[in-house]
Amino acid sequence: MMSSFQFNQSLMRRLGLVLMLPAVLAGAIAIPTQIQTAQAQTADDGRALTVRSDVQEANSKTGVVTARGNVQMYYPSRQIQATAAQAQYFSKERRIVLSGNVYVLQQGNSLRGETITYLIDEGRFVALPQSNRQVESVYLVADPNSPTTSVAPPAPAVNPKPAFKTPNSR
Numbered sequence: 001m002m003s004s005f006q007f008n009q010s011l012m013r014r015l016g017l018v019l020m021l022p023a024v025l026a027g028a029i030a031i032p033t034q035i036q037t038a039q040a041q042t043a044d045d046g047r048a049l050t051v052r053s054d055v056q057e058a059n060s061k062t063g064v065v066t067a068r069g070n071v072q073m074y075y076p077s078r079q080i081q082a083t084a085a086q087a088q089y090f091s092k093e094r095r096i097v098l099s100g101n102v103y104v105l106q107q108g109n110s111l112r113g114e115t116i117t118y119l120i121d122e123g124r125f126v127a128l129p130q131s132n133r134q135v136e137s138v139y140l141v142a143d144p145n146s147p148t149t150s151v152a153p154p155a156p157a158v159n160p161k162p163a164f165k166t167p168n169s170r
Contacts, residue, residue, distance in 0.1 A: 049096075050074040051087060063091035073098070078123070081105045082116075094120040102127075112136040 054069025066088050073082040073096070085100025096118040098104070104111040104118075104125065113127035113135040127135040 047077055049089070051089070053087070065089040065091070071098070079107050080118070084116075096120065108140045110138045 051065075051067045051071065051073050053067035053071040056065065056067045058065045066086070068086045071082075071084045071087045073080070073084070073087055075081075082098055082102065082104040084098040084102040086098070088097045088099075089095075090097070097115065098118070099115045102111075102113055102116045104116055111125055111127055114130040114133070115128045117126045118124070119126070127137070129135045
């Protein structure tokens with residue numbers, strides 16, 4: 001059997017909860033929380049480095065992301081597009097190592113080699129060739145003495161195609 005003291009104590013707890021509940025709810029609604037919502041990067045936000053490949057793996061301990069097979073890299077904030085057999089992003093060192101028939105295109109300039117390292121913070125490429133070969137780069141160079149209007153390439157020779165004939169047409 002419950003004593004009157006226990007009954008009064010139980011009633012007081014319930015009454016306290018009933019009286020505190022509206023105040024707690026009003027405080028939760030009125031006071032902004034310090035929790036920030038997480039937002040995923042998208043390819044449209046300019047910061048994202050997009051990598052497409054046949055296989056990708058990431059090591060959270062080392063901070064290295066490796067992509068292998070038909071690698072395509074797109075880094076819009078740096079205006080870089082690249083293809084390679086393999087790419088590794090070293091997040092702690094902030095560098096990208098592309099290897100295997102690498103082709104990099106940046107603002108119309110291109111770089112081709114066997115291994116190309118991009119140092120993100122320096123904005124610098126380091127390219128190495130296959131053995132007994134050379135690295136190739138093509139740069140667009142502004143020439144102040146060149147005419148300002150571009151010269152159109154010559155029109156291709158006209159090569160009319162014969163009309164397509166079906167067995168029923170004569």
